[in-house]
Amino acid sequence: MPIHVQALTRRGFLAGGAAAVAGLAVGRGAIGAEGDANRFALLSDTHIPSRPETEARGVNMTRNLQRVVGQLIALERKPAGVIVNGDCAYLKGLPEDYANFASCVGPMAGAGLDLHVTMGNHDDRGPLYDALVMQEPDRAVVESKHVSVIESEHANLFLLDTLTEVDVVTGELGREQLGWLAGELDRRGEKPAVLFAHHNPQFTPPEEGARWSGIRDTEAFFELIAARPQVKAYVYGHTHRWSIGKRDGLYLVNLPPVAYLFEEGLPNGWVDAQLGPGGMVLELRAMDPGHPQDGQGVALEWA
Numbered sequence: 001m002p003i004h005v006q007a008l009t010r011r012g013f014l015a016g017g018a019a020a021v022a023g024l025a026v027g028r029g030a031i032g033a034e035g036d037a038n039r040f041a042l043l044s045d046t047h048i049p050s051r052p053e054t055e056a057r058g059v060n061m062t063r064n065l066q067r068v069v070g071q072l073i074a075l076e077r078k079p080a081g082v083i084v085n086g087d088c089a090y091l092k093g094l095p096e097d098y099a100n101f102a103s104c105v106g107p108m109a110g111a112g113l114d115l116h117v118t119m120g121n122h123d124d125r126g127p128l129y130d131a132l133v134m135q136e137p138d139r140a141v142v143e144s145k146h147v148s149v150i151e152s153e154h155a156n157l158f159l160l161d162t163l164t165e166v167d168v169v170t171g172e173l174g175r176e177q178l179g180w181l182a183g184e185l186d187r188r189g190e191k192p193a194v195l196f197a198h199h200n201p202q203f204t205p206p207e208e209g210a211r212w213s214g215i216r217d218t219e220a221f222f223e224l225i226a227a228r229p230q231v232k233a234y235v236y237g238h239t240h241r242w243s244i245g246k247r248d249g250l251y252l253v254n255l256p257p258v259a260y261l262f263e264e265g266l267p268n269g270w271v272d273a274q275l276g277p278g279g280m281v282l283e284l285r286a287m288d289p290g291h292p293q294d295g296q297g298v299a300l301e302w303a
């Protein structure tokens, strides 16, 4: 399940419902005063190892995340939340990976930025939760079995969990979670919904003998979505490939990795998301400011 760490000054935002949204507008401390309740920073695939010096595919993952966190806390208009959409840890979700992860994201709390984390195939729920709790034992940490919906002014964000087994590539939502999601969406039919989970949709089964690398129950997931037109976008990571597509009216947003790429020339980095009454504008912040796609903006529009 997703994990949420609330910044000290912004407690109350995740309590859900109109009261929490109103609290954002009127009840914020000095640090969050310049924040934007409709802006979210979208990160994925940070792959933080136990040791800060570890590199993979020519990338120091710890340094990449530290750089992104530096950019986030320097933003003049603070995002309402930072979402790391899975594969926070390098490969096996080790406690030491999360200790390093927690120290990388530590400065966000002081800057009033809330952190939301979903589980990737290289994550492990227990150690991640422990590390984030232990980092700041007196800080409010909510395990989100009951708090997986971020309600904001223009859209509800649903954070889902596709981790099946640690370090096994296959993703799955499962019947129980799909049932929960259907119920939560049905209770919020009036407002656009954006769904988040780590794995990519996979519409065709793998070759015989091969593993599913995307979501094994994509068919059931997309049937559920098709029946609920308030769902406007599905945001995922996993493939380490920045792209935006559309299928039957639903936007498919594949976030870039903060960490390494599987294909040369693609951008890594994070995505600045601005929600509005008619959609969401995304802007790519590439790790390499000289990358031709850095600053690329895409407007997702919905009625």
Ligand SMILES: [Zn+2]
Residues within 6 Å of the ligand: 045, 047, 087, 120, 238, 239, 240, 257
């Ligand atoms: Zn990954």
